[in-house]
Amino acid sequence: MPATRQRAVRRSHWDQPDGEGVRTGRTSQSHRGQRNLSSILLNMGMVLGILSILWFCWATYMRWWLAAQVVTPHSSPAILPDGATRASVSPLRFWGTYRPQVYFGMKTRSPKSLVTGLMWMEQGQSVPGSLRHACDQGDDLERYGWLAHDGVNFGQQEILERDFSLSTDYVKRPGGEHGGDWSWRIAVKQKRNGKPRLVSLLLYIATDGDGYLEPSVQHDRLFHVDGRTDELGSFRLMFGEPMTSGTDRRTPVEVQFESGSVDHRPGPLAGEAFEQELSQHRAAFNRRFNGVFGLQNKNYTTQEVEVAQAAFSNMLGGVGYFYGSSLVESPFANNPVAYWPAALFTAVPSRSFFPRGFLWDEGFHQLLLGRWDLGLSQEVMAHWLDLLNAEGWIPREQILGGEARSRVPAEFIVQRNDNANPPTFFWTLRTLFPGLGGSLPSADTAFLQRAFPRLRSWFEWYNRTQSGPLPNSYRWRGRDADTSLFLNPKTLTSGLDDYPRASHPSGEERHVDLLCWMAQAAGVMADIARSIGEPHEGEYSRLHSVLSDEENLVRLHWAEDLQAFCDWGNHSDAVMLVRERVPVPPGAPPQTRVVRVVRRPSAPQFVSAFGYVSLFPMLLRLLSPKSPRLGATLSALHDENKLWTPFGLRSLARSHPLYLKRNTEHDPPYWRGYLWININYLAAGALHHYSNLDGPYQIQAQTLYQQLRRNLVKNILREYRKTGYIWENYSDSSGAGRGSHPFTGWSSLLVLLMAEQY
Template identity: 50%
Template sequence: MAAERRRRGAEGPREARNRPRERGAARGERGGRAALGLVAALGLGLAAAGSLVLLWGRWRAAARAVSPHPAEPALPPGATGPDSAPHRFWGSYRPHVYFGMKTRSPRSVVTGLMWLQQRDGAELRHTCEQSDGLQRYGWVMHDGQSFGLQDIHDRGLLLRTEFVKRPGGRHGGEWSWRVTARQDGGAAGSQAALISLFFYVATDGQGTLRPHLEDGTRLAAVSGTSEELGDFKVTFLRPSTDSGDDVPYCSYHYLDAWSPGLHRLTDVVRSSLSSRFVFTPPDGSRRRFVAVDKFRGLPGAEEAAHSHLLLHQVTLRLPAVVEVTFESGSVRERRGALAGPVLTAELARHQAAFERRFEETFGLEHKGFPAPQRRFAQAALSNMLGGMGHFHGRSLLRSPLHHHPVSFPERSLFTAVPSRSFFPRGFLWDEGFHQLLLARWDPELSREVVAHWLDLMTAEGWIPREQILGDEALAKVPPEFVVQHSDTANPPALLLALQRLLGSAPPSYLRRLFPRLRSWYEWLNTTQSGPLPYTFRWRGRDPDPERFLNPKTLASGLDDYPRASHPSEDERHLDLRCWMALASRVLAEAAERLEEPSEPYRHMERALSDNELLERLHWAHELGAFADFGNHSGAVGLRREVGRATPGRPPPAPRLVRVVHEPPRPRFVSALGYVSLFPLLLRLLRPDSPRLEPLLAAMSDERRLWSPFGLRSLSRDSPMYMQRNTEHDPPYWRGSVWININYLALRALHGYAEQPGPHRERAAKLYRELRHNLIHNLYRQYAESGYLWEHYSDSTGRGQGSHPFTGWSALVVLVMAEDY
């Protein structure tokens, strides 16, 4: 521009004659500049509009990530209420307490039991805690609907809790409890044992309770009103002996208090206990004991009280029997109280019906199992049914588009739980295995649970993997696991149960489910897609590789199972590919039943079941098995690192950090274990596949996956076998025997043994031996410890992890019945 100005200054008279034109040119130039300005303004406007569109799109995507799915609910409104399902309205739906009942409603009135042995060092019992150290507890019989019998063994005390329901009225009928307390094992001095039983009724934010007192200290009954129950009355009958006579002497106390919520009931009672009371029976053997006194509030509690608690305490010598009745005001023609001999007869009738139904369903006596093993199987099923819970509340969700967690709208969930003591809440992939058993016992119940889970779906088609609904559930969860991340999947194992239910499910039920099933499938197929066509990758692996020997993959359900040592977008996860093959098959079957287009699902099923393509993508020749692929180093370890001391401060504690002795490179992951078996487990391999032989060989090799107690999760010759993942993380899926995967293995082996092929006889032999080992060890461990366990040692067979774990470990019932 400076050179241009210089040229104009040097022009002569000719240029002066051209001034008019020059002015015209200037006007044209100005017009050009105006046009350019207009274009620039339009550009800025379009850019701004584009930014607004992008912002709107981002806002819309963020909203969808935490909004409910727009489809019609899978479960019709009111389906769980007393009008539609009165037989299931009341139940033992509080799995986290040793004994309690509630309704399937959002703000249910709850009832429960606590107890305290009146001796030095005894603790108040209420919620199921592994730290309580009970020798055993659990449901001996439970039909999932109207009846349950549970035995609790607590350091010299045997408590038997029983309940039975009776239909009637408009609010889910009525029920009665019987709690029998006696010295466990007939120890000497049993008549001197003193125990306090605490029976309570509490509200959860709505409803009213009114106490009815006798003699000023005995809470004889509680009457109340709530939205779901109308008018009701809970009566605490006087204790009796086994023979039906009145207990000679009892001491009574009651508590009328308010709590910040149901999750603080134990704290309220514990803070109200006083040791100033004296037990003074007629024989003159006086002794001090602990009882509830006036409630003066919880120390440091800042939460507003909204739960009203009325508690009846009876202190007595053993043995004794106490009964509690619930009567609904809507029952107009009652046949008499469900107590005493009437209750005895009803309990006996339901017990006989349960045993008869159990044999008709599973046929274990017909198969030759002795009575102790049949009782073990009955307890396994009963504990899963007795561990059903009804939860209501909000999940905390977070998507990549949110800076902070967002509350999902309130939802209810009716589900089984893995463990009453450690995991008393819903887990998505666990529930698929739970429903394999429950669908066999009660298909209607199972269909309802599947619908409940699908109704938790977001608008994107995502289902949060862990459901923490309500304050009681939240109180049992470490803070780091509360928030659910919307890019994290979980295996669609629920489709295993749905596949079993498809044949008998009413078309109307499937039609309500199908839009959500389709969204779930599409979400998995897009958000978890891999780097190549027909490959898949679990999102959400731990992003901090320096902390772990091998970064965890919680989304897969297999937690610390070895994956590629250095997480990257190039990973191909074999198990997820196989899950998607199963999902494609089930979606196709459901679509065909509904006469919906099924070819897209069938096409995907054919592609993901293509054995040649599966081999190209996942067969590791050097491993002799299928495997994951990713950026992997086969030489990593943990080394203790001493931090540098800061002047004036104590030196930091040494910590274990990961060291990599060989640079990672794209390769197959050198881990033979459960993931390697997935093409067999979900029966994607043809019966004549040449890859079946090396997999069967690995399964039967004691140096690799075979153990006398079941298939171990990771081969003994793997570098990661039984290796800690961090200083504080012991091995989890790195050698232990897990029952859910062993069940899938037995199901697959049973199928290959029935189909013509070169590996038929070997599959049949392996099936027989594995089934025997699994049943024998689980029964032995149950007889010795009193529990089913989360997983089992591959070297000793001993139960490990949380207990009781009557989630997928209860699949042993189907194994005994050979029901696949």
């Protein structure tokens, strides 16, 4: 009982209604709790505030850091050491015709070169703009280009106007410490049936603010220019007086450059001496050309061999040296920024229309030039790989310097750091180092050891940024996002521009050509690693095995009902361009525009376009010679309603709804039916490959190879004889040359087709 009462009393004590002490105690405890809660909340707020500030600072820093990576050079040592192009290191290549964008000019391989060039015009010409200088298709010349060029010692070029022709020959002579001497001979020849013309030749020399030039004028004629720069030391440029010859109506002009550092000169490189050295170099070129390509042993006529020499010489004579900064942009930066200033030594696709460097084109260029001079190709590839940034990215189009930028529309100048281009250099390396994967000569091993860190980062960049939605799939970034105006949004990054992809761009796309490029690249990386003793050979071998496995290709890209390899994406075939009225203010004239209309909703599916993309598993030789899918591809390739023509393989099946269709009102078809020589060259090489492997399709591959090669060579030679040019692409209905011209980039693979070198 006492215990019970005590508990009762305690309950009563706490239940007292007027127990002030009790109520006061409870209130104090509540206040302390509120104060504690407020303190906790205040502290939490301060912590959150500090964390927010720290997070903001970290995010700002990371965004700045990520934005900075696009213009930060790669951390590995450059493949080319500083000064690799100086006269003291590479004297034979120091001077050259490294200005492919002009009809004739020379410069050195240096950022601030002495620049020389030629301009001409007809006197009394009533048509404005008759001054010739920069190569331009609008000049409407009958033909121009190098007839012979060895890349080091000499070049011979012919330029045909309507009533006269010009020849621009040059010869270099080594010596001294600054690249030696060189001389030009420029001749104007009146055509026999042409109207007499008075032609003015304008020869110029300029510096980029370095050093001085001092002309010597006597009796109103410029005799010579004395000059000095830090790079060249002292020099003299002499201008010979024109001489008129009545027998062939030629007016030769000679220009001599003499370096002040040449101590013992055998005599001026002019007159008979010039003629003799030019003749010796031309004879050596002819011998070497036949030794490398062996065309005289393949029953070609003299004229056909001369066309091959011209095609090759125009690619080699179209190698340029550029210096400047690309304009690039990153999703982490608000505005485009300048890449670091850099040099690029590269061939160009077209002197008239594309006189600059293109990443995937250059891989094809070096398939030809590397057979002539492997050291040259290694240097070109090194220049490109030394443009690799900290992310492992190379801008796909190089527009370096004001002269190059002046030739490019504004919308193509800025390069995005998530945009790729086909990594053709891996194919080039496989071709130019046939022993890759085994023991190589020490010089080749040394080059690959220097290049490997950059090749590795470049390869990893593709795997990181161009991966697809499914394991082991790939997707090109950079597709046009505007679906209201484009019949099929373009994919410039793939190199195939307007080739039909999924009609509605999305992150779910899978692109078969990129998968094939990456499979092939992984195999080359494995072989390089094996040849130079790198420990990463296993990871590349495993990836190559997975990507090139036919089961993987089938799972991701084989459309059974179409019997073809295809892209996958959000797609509808029922799209078309229609013209619609545009609302205008009252009283204004009516206006219309062309827009895209989708007649049937899109859905995830294979893109039913048979064309170049469908051939890539065969083109890059990933299919087994016994694969039934190889047989299906060969049969479709030979179908005249699909790709086969008497002139080569068209880029898109004639039966496809987008065949030769415009992409917008002002955007004509490009890769939608016309013949492109680079892909036809890959096709010929693949057919040649399968024709030498046992399998049920060996005879079919042999027959198709012989027919395709014959059709291609015959048509390109015919069009050259007819028009005077190698062309960007060719009509699939007539074989006529189309697009920019001369296009002596990958269309010059004609030489390798003639030589059967793949």
